Amino acid sequence: MNMLKIVAVPMHREGRKFVAIFAAISVVLSFIWMPLFWLGVGATIWCYYFFRDPVRIVPQQPGLVLSPADGIISLIEDVDPPVDLGLGTEPLTRVSVFMNVFNCHINRAPIAGTVTHVVYRHGKFLNASLDKASEHNERNSITIETAQGQRIGVVQIAGLVARRILCFVHESDRLEVGHRFGLIRFGSRLDVYLPKGVSPLVAVGQTAVAGETILADLNDPERKRIGIPE
Structure with a gap:
């Protein structure tokens, strides 16, 4: 099994701006206090994960x-x-x-x-x-x-x-x-x-x-x- 396909799941385009906002806030927090930066990184990863858009194997039987x-x-x-x-x-x-x-x-x-x-x-x-x-x-x-x-x-x-x-x-x-x-x-x-x-x-x-x-x-x-x- 390819673990990269499990971890690196594609993200829906609707999530791009939110991930960018979370990432920008994380950068700002890094100038305030590094522990806050890492909290921001965690939130950014969660945001990416929230908007994930994985491939699904859809049953094709009618009905x-x-x-x-x-x-x-x-x-x-x-x-x-x-x-x-x-x-x-x-x-x-x-x-x-x-x-x-x-x-x-x-x-x-x-x-x-x-x-x-x-x-x-x-x-x-x-x-x-x-x-x-x-x-x-x-x-x-x-x-x-x-x-x-x-x-x-x-x-x-x-x-x-x-x-x-x-x-x-x-x-x-x-x-x-x-x-x-x-x-x-x-x-x-x-x-x-x-x-x-x-x-x-x-x-x-x-x-x-x-x-x-x-x-x-x-x-x-x-x-x-x-x-x-x-």
């Missing part, structure tokens, strides 16, 4: 719903979908992925399809792990419709320290599964709304990897996760 984010599956529950998604008023299964400040924050399309809705809402900055963050926090809602007419809702939710949601796609854009569609700066959460009757294949507490972890299978909607709780 698989993949995790849009790295993090922990924090919630799985049936709830009324946000009006912004245009998914109706009946409860749908929501799978939430919570990202801490050490997770990769690049967001990837959970499924291939056409973007039908993109709606941004201003809001609060509550802890993203809380259930009420879905309604009260700053958020960006995206709906993707597959070629078969199935629709998946994805909501980017700002967290306690997040102050900026970035979305790279617009309505009518075509997305391939696993392609990058946005990022959230400094801690946040993503909610995925599955179509009616589709069971999740993950469990609360499970670690998810964006573009790799399978959340559900639209080809076998009643298939459920088989596992032994520890």
